[in-house]
Amino acid sequence: MAEPPILGLLGEFGTADALLGAVKRAREAGYQHIDAFSPYPVEGMAEALSIRDHRIGWLSVIGGAVGIAATLAVQVFVNFDYPIEVGGRPLIALPAFFVVDFELMILCAVLFPIIGMLWMNRLPRLHHPLFGTPRFSLASDDRFFLYIEADDPKFDRDGTRGFLGSLGAWSIEAVRP
Amino acid sequence: MASTSRPILPLDQSLHDVSVEIGRVPLRFPARVPWLIALIFSLALLLLFFVSVTWLMTWGVGVWGLNIPVNWAFAIHLYVWWLGLGHAGTLISAMLLLMGQDWRNSLNRFAEAMTLCAVVCAGIYPIIHLGRPWFFYWMFPYPATMGVWPQFRSPLEWDIWAVLTYLTVSLLFWYIGLIPDLATVRDRAKKRGWQVFFGIFALGWRGSARHWARWQKAYRTTAAIAVPLVVSVHSEVSLLFASGQVPGWHSTIFPPYFVLGAAFSGFAMVAMIALVVRHFFGLKEIVTDQHMDVLAKVLLASGLMTAYGYVFEVFDAFYSGDAREIATTYDRFFGMYAWSFWGAVLFNFVPLQGLWFKRVRRSPVLLFLIGTSVVIGMWLERYMILVTSLYKDFLVSSFGEYHTTFWDWGTYLGTIGLFFTPFLLFIRYIPSISIFEDKEVLAREKKEARHG
Structure with missing residues (x-):
C-alpha cells in the first residue's frame, strides 16, 4: 500500500x-x-x-502621495465647480486645505500598507x-x-x-x- | 531596544502561563458580577444618551444651554475632552512601541480600545451639534443632485476628516495588533461557538515567519504614522479655536498645549482603567506595580508640561499687550467662571504632586484618585477655555452668560454610557492585554536573566 x-x-x-x-x-x-x-x-x-521585502514601506509612501494628491485635487475641483465667495478670500486657500490634505495623506499611508500586508500574506x-x-x-x-x-x-x-x-x-x- | 535593568514581568511564569492568564479572560470570564453591574449601569447611561439625542433631534439645539455669545458650549467642550482622553491610547501604543518600551505591552491593547470608544464619543458631538444632524453626510464630497459641494475652507470639514481618519487608523492599528492574539484564543477555545467567532476574526493567522515579517513592517509603519496623527488631530482641534476671532484662543502655544493636555488626561484614564481591569481580572502578574509606577511617572511628566502651557498662556496674554486678551485672562482669574479656572488648576496639578513619591505611585487607591482628579481637572480646563473666552469678548453688547441645561448633562452623561458599553464588551469578549507581545518581552527578559 x-x-x-x-x-x-x-x-x-x-x-x-x-x-x-x-x-x-x-x-x-x-x-x-x-x-x-x-x-x-x-x-x-x-x-x-x-x-x-520592502514593499510594505513603499506602499505607505505611495499611499501618502496618492492621498494628499487626490485630496488636494478634490478640494481644488469643488472650489471651482461650486465657488463660494467669502469676502474676497481666495478660492484655492492652501492653508485652509492643509488639515484635510494631511489627514487623508495619513489615512492612505496607513490603509495601503495594511491592505497590502493582508493581500501579500493571502489573508484572510x-x-x-x-x-x-x-x-x-x-x-x-x-x-x-x-x-x-x-x-x-x-x-x-x-x-x-x-x-x-x-x-x-x-x-x-x-x-x- | 531599550531594556530595563529590572525585568518588568515576573520571570517565574512561562510563555504558556501568559496565554492561559490572558486568554482565560474571554473564554472563562472571571469577574461576572462586577462586570454585569457595570454593564447595566452603562446601558442605563446609554439609554439616557438615546433619550437625550432623540429630544435634541425633536426640538433642536435650543434644548441645550448654548446661546449667543456662548454658542460653542458643551458640544465642543466634550468633543475636545473625549478626543483628548483617546489620545493617550495611541501614544502608549504607537510611540512607546517605536521607542522599544517593553512596559507598554501590558497596557497597549485596552488603551487602544479606550481610544476607539473615546473617539466614537468625541465624533458624535460635531454631528449632533449640527442644526440638522441628519444631513451630516453633506460634509462628504459626493456628486449631489443639488449641484453643491462641501466648503473645504471651513473648520467643520477639518473636524470630520480628522475624526474619521483618527477613528479608522485607531481601529486598524488596534485590529492588526489583535489578529495574532485572536489566533491564540481561537486555538485555546474549547467551545465551537468561540472557535468560530475567534476563527473568523483571526483571519486564519498562522504565525508564519513571512507573515510576521510583513505584519511587523505594517504594524510599525502604522505606529510611526499614528504618532504625528495624534499630534495633528489635537492641533487641528486647537486650530478650530484659533480660527475664531475671540480673545484667549490665539496663544501660539495652543497646539502643543492641547496635545499635551490631551495626553495628560488620557494617561490618567489609562491608569484608572488599568487598575480596575487588573484588580477584577486578577492580572497582577501581567500589569505589575512597576507598570503602574512607570505610567504614573509619565502622568506626572505630561502634567507638568501641561502646567507649563497654563503658565505660558497667561504670559502670552500679558506679553501681547492686547487689552482684550488681558481682560480675558482677568476674567479667567476672577470672573464669573473663575471656578472653572481655579478648579482646573486645583484638580490637575495639586494632587498630581503626590506622584513624586514612590509610595503614592505604587498605591492603587491613591493613583486611581489622582487619575480621577486629573480627568475632572481637564474637563474643567476645556470648559474654561471655551466659556471664559466666549462670554465676554470685544463688545459689551455681546457679553452674556452660559448656563447648562438638563439636556446638556443628559447628553454628556449619556456619552459616558456610549463609552463604557463597547469598552465593557471588549474586555469581556476579546483578549484585553496583548498576549504575544507580553510573550516576546518575557522571552527576552528570561534570556537576559540567563545570560546575566
Missing part, C-alpha cells in the same frame, strides 16, 4: 533560539521551501529565511492544511515550528524526517492536504 501524499513535515521546537538555529541549519543543508511558525515575531528570523484564509496537524495549535501558544515543504527539491520523506530529528525537534508531524 502506497503512503498517502503529504504536503510537508513539521518539526516542533521548544524555544525561539532552537527554531532560529534549526532554520539556519536547514538553509545550510540546502532546503529552500521552508517556513517557520512562532507565537511572536522572532528577532533575526527574517534574515535567517532571507526575507527581503480561514483554513489551511497546517491547521489539520494536531500539534500546530501550539504555534500560537509556546511552541515553535519549522515546516519543510514536500515540493522542496531536497525533500525526501524519510531523509527530511531524520534531518528534523537531528535538529532536535521534539515532535515531527506530516502535514496532509
Whole structure:
C-alpha cells in the first residue's frame, strides 16, 4: 500500500533560539521551501529565511502621495465647480486645505500598507492544511515550528524526517492536504 | 531596544502561563458580577444618551444651554475632552512601541480600545451639534443632485476628516495588533461557538515567519504614522479655536498645549482603567506595580508640561499687550467662571504632586484618585477655555452668560454610557492585554536573566 501524499513535515521546537538555529541549519543543508511558525515575531528570523521585502514601506509612501494628491485635487475641483465667495478670500486657500490634505495623506499611508500586508500574506484564509496537524495549535501558544515543504527539491520523506530529528525537534508531524 | 535593568514581568511564569492568564479572560470570564453591574449601569447611561439625542433631534439645539455669545458650549467642550482622553491610547501604543518600551505591552491593547470608544464619543458631538444632524453626510464630497459641494475652507470639514481618519487608523492599528492574539484564543477555545467567532476574526493567522515579517513592517509603519496623527488631530482641534476671532484662543502655544493636555488626561484614564481591569481580572502578574509606577511617572511628566502651557498662556496674554486678551485672562482669574479656572488648576496639578513619591505611585487607591482628579481637572480646563473666552469678548453688547441645561448633562452623561458599553464588551469578549507581545518581552527578559 502506497503512503498517502503529504504536503510537508513539521518539526516542533521548544524555544525561539532552537527554531532560529534549526532554520539556519536547514538553509545550510540546502532546503529552500521552508517556513517557520512562532507565537511572536522572532528577532533575526527574517534574515535567517532571507526575507527581503520592502514593499510594505513603499506602499505607505505611495499611499501618502496618492492621498494628499487626490485630496488636494478634490478640494481644488469643488472650489471651482461650486465657488463660494467669502469676502474676497481666495478660492484655492492652501492653508485652509492643509488639515484635510494631511489627514487623508495619513489615512492612505496607513490603509495601503495594511491592505497590502493582508493581500501579500493571502489573508484572510480561514483554513489551511497546517491547521489539520494536531500539534500546530501550539504555534500560537509556546511552541515553535519549522515546516519543510514536500515540493522542496531536497525533500525526501524519510531523509527530511531524520534531518528534523537531528535538529532536535521534539515532535515531527506530516502535514496532509 | 531599550531594556530595563529590572525585568518588568515576573520571570517565574512561562510563555504558556501568559496565554492561559490572558486568554482565560474571554473564554472563562472571571469577574461576572462586577462586570454585569457595570454593564447595566452603562446601558442605563446609554439609554439616557438615546433619550437625550432623540429630544435634541425633536426640538433642536435650543434644548441645550448654548446661546449667543456662548454658542460653542458643551458640544465642543466634550468633543475636545473625549478626543483628548483617546489620545493617550495611541501614544502608549504607537510611540512607546517605536521607542522599544517593553512596559507598554501590558497596557497597549485596552488603551487602544479606550481610544476607539473615546473617539466614537468625541465624533458624535460635531454631528449632533449640527442644526440638522441628519444631513451630516453633506460634509462628504459626493456628486449631489443639488449641484453643491462641501466648503473645504471651513473648520467643520477639518473636524470630520480628522475624526474619521483618527477613528479608522485607531481601529486598524488596534485590529492588526489583535489578529495574532485572536489566533491564540481561537486555538485555546474549547467551545465551537468561540472557535468560530475567534476563527473568523483571526483571519486564519498562522504565525508564519513571512507573515510576521510583513505584519511587523505594517504594524510599525502604522505606529510611526499614528504618532504625528495624534499630534495633528489635537492641533487641528486647537486650530478650530484659533480660527475664531475671540480673545484667549490665539496663544501660539495652543497646539502643543492641547496635545499635551490631551495626553495628560488620557494617561490618567489609562491608569484608572488599568487598575480596575487588573484588580477584577486578577492580572497582577501581567500589569505589575512597576507598570503602574512607570505610567504614573509619565502622568506626572505630561502634567507638568501641561502646567507649563497654563503658565505660558497667561504670559502670552500679558506679553501681547492686547487689552482684550488681558481682560480675558482677568476674567479667567476672577470672573464669573473663575471656578472653572481655579478648579482646573486645583484638580490637575495639586494632587498630581503626590506622584513624586514612590509610595503614592505604587498605591492603587491613591493613583486611581489622582487619575480621577486629573480627568475632572481637564474637563474643567476645556470648559474654561471655551466659556471664559466666549462670554465676554470685544463688545459689551455681546457679553452674556452660559448656563447648562438638563439636556446638556443628559447628553454628556449619556456619552459616558456610549463609552463604557463597547469598552465593557471588549474586555469581556476579546483578549484585553496583548498576549504575544507580553510573550516576546518575557522571552527576552528570561534570556537576559540567563545570560546575566
